[in-house]
Amino acid sequence: MKELKILAVIVVLVLIGYWGIEPLAHSIMHKHIEEAIKKYNLPDFKFSDLDPIPSGLQGNPQAGKEAVKTFCISCHSVKKEGINAPMPPQAAAQSFGVVPPDLSNIGGILDEKYLFNFLKNPQKATENPKFAMPALGLSDQQAIDIVAYLKSIAKKNMSGKEVVEEGCVRCHSIKYQKIQALSPPDTMKKYLGKVPPDLSVIYKAKGEEYLHAFINKPQAILPGTGMPRVGLDKEAQEKAIAYLEEIADPHKEQRTKVGIIVLAYLLVMVGLTYAWKRKIWKNLH
Amino acid sequence: MEKKGGLLEWLDKRLAVNALWRIMMSEYYLPKxxxxxxxxxxxxxxxxxxxxxSGIFLLMYYKPDAKLAFDSVNKTIMMDVAFGWVFRHTHAVAASIMFLVLYIHMARGLYYGSYKAPREVVWITGFLLFVLMSATAFTGYLLPWGQMSYWAAQTITTLFEKIPFIGPDLVIWIRGNYIVADATLTRFFALHVVFLPLLLIFVTAVHLYAVRIVGSNNEDGIPMTKEEKKVKGIPFWPVFMAKEYFVMSVFLLFFFYLVFFNYNFAMDPINFQPADYLQTPMHIYPEWYFLAYYEVLRGFFFSQNLGLIAFVASMFIILFMPWLDRSPIVSGKHRPLYKIAFWIFIFDFIFLTILGKLPPTGLYAWLGLAGSIVFFLFFAALPIISKIEKSQVEKAGR
Known part of the structure; x- marks a missing residue:
């Protein structure tokens, strides 16, 4: 009985300490993040701060294709449609800071409303005043046509890896997956202020909640960051983060399996050692 | 063990293994x-x-090089080597749990007066083990070369700058560079895997030897001669160890639960970002087991020098327990005043640990100061408590 009381005291003290250095410290140190998440209701896949697509506006993919040819391909490639980039990636990175993305599948990962707003005013949509793409002076109709066209050619049901390759690796490397950022580090440093972090174990460094909020609205979580809002839709973002978790923690399943076996083994040990203790101590008193 | 003939007798003639076994195990008696x-x-x-x-297995793949260390840990060991992750999680969790176990071991000594005569040498070697273990933990924490590794080492080594006259030169000597860099990593590596473990093993041997000579303390602090213990006590082997194996199994169950299912407390997220000397993390804090001392350092927020002196004192003052506490009563069980002081101290230590991780601003700064003062008041109160108890004992004796 006395032994159990002592154990109870130890358990209570350890739990108080644990509560203090984990949940309590976390809630105080990450207060600004929690507050931002609450304030903007992150992740906000409705992109509430952006203008709604005017009602009654219908996109026409055919007209969109023409608009893309007029407005986009002086910088972007659309490889799927046989349109190559007008200049080599290195030269593009030198002029813009980053390599402009290929537009083949971009419509498959970005939210429709976001993309509409982005085409009208890239700086506002990305919340990054230094964003390389200029506003093109598109009309609402032209913008919605381009959205419809990009959606129509994009690959459907992309995997998490594909989403990350489309959405992230223009700037971010993923060293442990042997993925090198498309844009060279020195031009990105000039453009963004620093070389964007490697994503190999970023899931462990930042955690799921943070990533969901940050990717959705970077400026709310880390004001002044060079990371633009990229406007992933809900499905794409969830897949991307699931992929980031998978590559950061590839042995999750094995860990659970081995863990259960080890704990079961130790339970047997507890039983055996208790029986032996009883046997030895029986003759003592 | 006492069988005639065979290997054991052969060994006994040459190494006296039977006598050794009796002294260390079967005839080493513990009180009941x-x-x-x-x-x-x-x-x-x-x-x-x-x-x-677990350390030896990590050593087989770890690369002590500022360019390779982070990837050798996070890629090679965690992803590529079969079950490499088990060894890393085990090592990280064990380092953390070592301090939990050590603190409980030390608190038991404090409560039951195990530091008192004739066990001073046990206490001193135990304290040395604590300091060595702290140094091992500190040097080991740099090795993954993550952001928290780097900045914790940077912050703590900077403290030496304040030592009069030799400070600035000493810091460069410790780091092997003007900032924490590759040279720091390799020397911390050498200390962590060779020098400190060797010292730990040596001091552990002295610690155990000293306990064998003076014997274990007990709940009531009653001194017992060897003959008394032989009659009233239990032998270390097999009786005490029979119970010990049970305790160990329960402990391992808890330990491996942490290793497999709840290891995050031992792996700071910030440390999954590679060390970058140009980018200071927003919050820098040591692992939980140093937070209380760290808070004493920050507690005297109005004077860096005072904080530093307090920090050093907080780590070393416990060494002087046998001389601060001169009370004739050994065990805290029979010392009502000391008992109160002890529990205030324990709660203060936990309080400081919690505060140590919080930003040292506003109210937290003042709470830190109060907690730090209470920490030292415990030690300051000991001579007074001893005096009161001494006079009480003398009165009762008359």
Missing amino acids: NINFLWSFGVLTMLVFAILVI
């Missing part, structure tokens, strides 16, 4: 009035063994 808190000494040995074994 001890509880499972007396098991924590053996638990520290168990955790040390786990650390050595």
Whole structure:
């Protein structure tokens, strides 16, 4: 009985300490993040701060294709449609800071409303005043046509890896997956202020909640960051983060399996050692 | 053990293994009035063994080089080597749990007066083990070369700058560079894997030897001669160890639960970003087991020098327990005043640990100061409590 009381005291003290250095410290140190998440209701896949697509506006993919040819391909490639980039990636990175993305599948990962707003005013949509793409002076109709066209050619049901390759690796490397950022580090440093972090174990460094909020609205979580809002839709973002978790923690399943076996083994040990203790101590008193 | 003939007798003639076994194990008697808190000494040995074994396996793949260290840990060991992750999680969790076990072991000594005559040498060697273990933990924490590794080492080594006259030169000597860099990593590596473990093993041997000479304390602090113990006590082997194995199994169940299912507390997220000397993390804090001392350092927020002196004092003052506490009563169980002081101290230590991780601003700064003062008041109160108890004992004796 006395032994159990002592154990109870130890358990209570350890739990108080644990509560203090984990949940309590976390809630105080990450207060600004929690507050931002609450304030903007992150992740906000409705992109509430952006203008709604005017009602009654219908996109026409055919007209969109023409608009893309007029407005986009002086910088972007659309490889799927046989349109190559007008200049080599290195030269593009030198002029813009980053390599402009290929537009083949971009419509498959970005939210429709976001993309509409982005085409009208890239700086506002990305919340990054230094964003390389200029506003093109598109009309609402032209913008919605381009959205419809990009959606129509994009690959459907992309995997998490594909989403990350489309959405992230223009700037971010993923060293442990042997993925090198498309844009060279020195031009990105000039453009963004620093070389964007490697994503190999970023899931462990930042955690799921943070990533969901940050990717959705970077400026709310880390004001002044060079990371633009990229406007992933809900499905794409969830897949991307699931992929980031998978590559950061590839042995999750094995860990659970081995863990259960080890704990079961130790339970047997507890039983055996208790029986032996009883046997030895029986003759003592 | 005492069988005639065979290997054991052959060994006994040459090494006196039978006598050794009797002295160390079968005829080393422990008092009966001890509880499972007396098991924590053996638990520290168990955790040390786990650390050595998991450490050797990590050593086979770890690269002590500022350019390679982070990837050798996070890619090679965690992803590529079969079950490499088990060894890293085990090593990280064991390092953390070592301090939990050590603190409980030390608190037991404090409560039951195990530092008092004739056990001063046990206490001193135990304290040395604590300091060595702290140094091992500190040097080991740099090795993954993550952001928190780097900045914790940077912050703590900067403290030496304040030492009069030699400070600035000493810091460069410790780091091997003007900032924490590759040279720091390699020397911390050498200390962590060779020098400090060797010292730990040596001092552990002296610690155990000293306990064999003076014997274990007990709940009531009653001194017992060897003959008394032989009649009233229990032999270390097999009786005490029979209980110990049970305690160890329960402990391992808890330990491996942490290793497989709840290891995050031992792996700071910030440390999954590679060390970058140009980018200081927003919050820098040590692992939980140093937070209380760290808070004493920050507690005297109005004077850096005073904070530093307090920090050093907070780590070393406990060494002087046998001389601060001169009370004739050994065990805290029979010392009502000391008992109160002890529990205030324990709660203050936890309080400081919690505060140590919080930003040192506003109210937290003042709470830190109050907690730091209470920490030292415990030690300041000891001579006074001793005096009161001495006069009480003398009165009762008359």
